[in-house]
Amino acid sequence: MKRIFVASRGDPEHMASLFRTQLPEHEVFTQAPQRGDAPVPYIVVGRPAPGLIASVPGLELVLSLNAGIEHLLASGEVPDHLPIVRLVDDGLADGMSDWVLGHALAWHRNLAFYKDLQAKREWSPQPEKLARERIVAVLGAGALGAQAAGHFVRFGFQTRVWSRSCRQVEGAKSFAGRDGLQAAVAGADILVNLLPLTAETANVVNANVLGALAPGALFINGARGGHVVDGDLIAALDGGGLSSAALDVFRTEPLPADDPLWSHPRVLLSPHVAAPTHARTAVAEMAETIRRYERGEKLPHLVDRALGY
Structure with missing residues (x-):
């Protein structure tokens, strides 16, 4: 036995x-x-x-x-x-897709913005876009990234995927390699990171990548904290290049109580629960x-x- x-x-x-x-x-x-x-x-x-x-x-x-x-x-x-x-x-991939799509759709339809207005009793309709008018770039086209990208395609978003080997996702445009990274993220309204963490992908979300996004973009990280240069992320949020970030993973977990991400007004964080086993x-x-x-x-x-x- x-x-x-x-x-x-x-x-x-x-x-x-x-x-x-x-x-x-x-x-x-x-x-x-x-x-x-x-x-x-x-x-x-x-x-x-x-x-x-x-x-x-x-x-x-x-x-x-x-x-x-x-x-x-x-x-x-x-x-x-x-x-x-x-x-x-399937459970892992389904959970991650739920989490990613939840954040993306809430941002896409200004739900957090309207929640803030509600607290102030303000009636201020905002311009709304259709999904087909938004560009989503998903970093990673493995089991998690490919499923999330497929959902974005089905919702009608202009979807791009970037991976080491230029994996194909039906309905999405594929990019690969360092030369393809900037092209994949250029002008994207939503950036989703679902890469594995390796020596090649560490710090991949940096000032160059964040600066290539559309003004006021959303960044979603469900992969690893080591993918992100935290100082560059905070600078992009403070400077308005990013309108918000949804973060589930961090370099140090649990996130230290004095970390500035806890109190940043443009950050919505969760305690590594995007895709529980x-x-x-x-x-x-x-x-x-x-x-x-x-x-x-x-x-x-x-x-x-x-x-x-």
């Missing part, structure tokens, strides 16, 4: 019970194995405590509870020979990965360490 160690935070016992239903022929447990225990081929982790992965005997496969795995690679605790599978499931859909996806592994089949969403995702 092969063993699965569920080392997630939150409610690992609930996730373990779902694994037992999906893979009844496996032993599933949530307490760290002890010296001399039987081999544990599979570990399910989010952000493991230092030394945890190294303490597990007989590991064959690391199953990440997150789409982003930069923390696993940066720790240096996962040996090069040990494969990592990042989480890509939904246990039911996540376990179904990871269980199928284990089945594929045991059948000797090619694994989906296997991390390429050279690319960083």
